[in-house]
Amino acid sequence: MTDPAALDGFYSSPALDFTPRPGEILRRRTVATPRLDGGNRAWQLVYATRTAFSAPIPASGIVITPHTTEFARPSPILVYCTAFHGLGGHCAPSQLLAGERTEPETGFITTALERGWTVAVPDGHGLGMTGLGPHQFLAGRAAAHAVLDLARAVRALPELDSAQAPCTVWGYADGGRGAVWAAEQQPQYAPELDLRGVAAGAVVADPGALIAEIDGGRWAGLGLAGLIGLGRAYTHLPVGHILTDDGHRTIEQARELDAAALLVTYRNEPLGRWCERPDPWNDPLWRYVLANETSGRVAPQVPVHLYHGTEDALVPAAMGRGLFAEYRALGVDVSWREYATSHIGTATDGAAEAIARLASYLLHRPGTAARPAPPSPQTT
Template sequence: MVRRAVLVLAALALLAGGVTPVVHADEQPPVPQQDPFYAPPNPLPAGAPGDVIRSRKVDWHPEPFRVLPAPVRAYQVLHLSTSATGARNAVSATVLVPPTAWTGAGPRPLIAYAMGTQGLGDECAPSYHLRSGTEVEIAFLAQALLKGWAVAVTDYEGLGTPGTHTYAVGQSEGRALLDTARAATRLPEAQLDPNAPIGAFGYSQGGQAAAWAGELQATYAPELNLVGIAEGGVPSDMNEVAAFNNGGIGAGLVVAAAVGYSTAYPELPFAAFLNQRGKDVTTKVREACVAEIALLAPFTRLNDLTTTPDLINHPAWQARLAQNKLGTVKPAAPVYLYHGTLDELIPYSGAKKLRDRYCGVGADLQWTPIPLAGHIVAVSVWGTNALNWLGDRFAGKSTRPSC
């Protein structure tokens, strides 16, 4: 994947027309907690979801060339959005625009890009990783830019901005992604058309966010021209994902999701029912990025962390988890769904159930199982195909439904 990124970034340099990047080897951006850009005004300004509160031009330093900014126009934005419970909030994001003019038919397309799990600490925010050259999920960003498409990458609620990240809460993620797309089209410097065709793209947590954007768009952001949703490794039913990982190698992610849900929905019984180990683990999870989370509580069960067993079965938890279960609403655009048959984190059986629910609500769905692929292998070998599928939607080609 790194080799592919090197080749694509080299091609981007050629597209830039021989622009020589300026080296800033001695400059490291401040972490979000120390960067006033991420702190929204209090109270929030008047405006609609997706309206830009503030923006700034930045350098994007992709791996493996951390000292060299990529030859693209990069902007950080802080924009208005909406929480899972309907409260107004602010979300940070990054907008990337190729340096060359769009020569295709119609306006320049836009990818609404949702990153896979980054973590819960503010330093895990994609916008910070992109600036500091530590974001590992760059190959698909580079491929999209090479095609001449713009890309808008959401940080999600509470990642970078103050507060705890509402990790794995689809209602929050989908709104943040749609509002990041809105903000990109409303940012004058990006020079994007409000009617630009938009493709949602994401894997794992990002696949969940893209899927929710597809289900929410018709009622939440009907003005957006969403033409396709490419989603892979999707955690579509958090009850199923929690049961699959509880006590396994992905137990730390289950704890992270519990923190995310109890943040999004404060009425959920959680913090008051943690034992001392539970308090210690959740405190660390709130400040950790994904690699550290994976090491914090492997093979731990939620019951090991609480004074009351099976909190997830509480009616309040079940009600909120049901509200965040995918596949009950027909997506507003065609869907490309793919999943590894040997996924060790998000059960393949759940992906097949999501496929069936999509078909049941009349979705225009193309389903692709990836034989013998685990969680990371599936996106590594098939993510480019999902991105190219969005290219077909931008080109107005017919879909090939699997239902």
């Protein structure tokens, strides 16, 4: 079946025969968001960003303004990072939100629009744009660049008076991973952004530990997706040395699949089936890559709200608690909330507090209020 995105010239990769500024808008068009309540004007964007290793690369996303706002201009900007949608195919959030198919996280985006915030949703490196895939799933620094450069692009949109707009970031699961990486990278990568705070749920803080945990089980397709996504992000390293011939063929097939197809096709399949060893995450080169992808090594300079479900069968709650402890040790203004429910249940149950936290962060510029003592873990 032909990918509709491949037939849409808007998403074709532009030739970067110059070095654009990070966040520079390369292409934009007005779109409708028929399945999104609370949205007003919207634009699909192709903008310049950087790979994890600083090479220029185009990325796509969507920007949606609210129908009404209680704020004097400029309206705050929320960069909303969706959970993993897939490695390829017609599953990029910017395409779903402007198409006939439903974006699974429409409800969370609507809640933010109802607050009067402008919402920007990045597709991430390699997703949406044709010829640049597969999506660089689990590559934290790449995700951070896509997030921060989309915020830059929103501030530069000529239709909006947003050049001085404050920003927040929110995400869940892999989206939460992108959010905390954006918080960690912002002081160095995008210091001019007025980032006020971040909310992140079920953060994949340690991809190596997660891949080992889910290998051969119901979520095994995500482990394969991580191998593919990180392999794409680290193409300057010989990361494919662990693959068998069958592994190379499998990757070519999987790199175009969305999340649902990955989970069905590779359910209960161990990575060792396609690798030279049964535990590829322990290969020395891959141990280096995965160690480079752990969160909590750099202190965000803005408040961070973390939340997790105690019954999360995909991302262990201990991983979230560990990140909370790391941030607290680094002196980050960090809060923590546990919910006695599942991975999917926590995405819903934690949304109201996440939005409330972000709203409170918008009331203060970083550094203008004394940092409270870190709270003790709480369970609801």
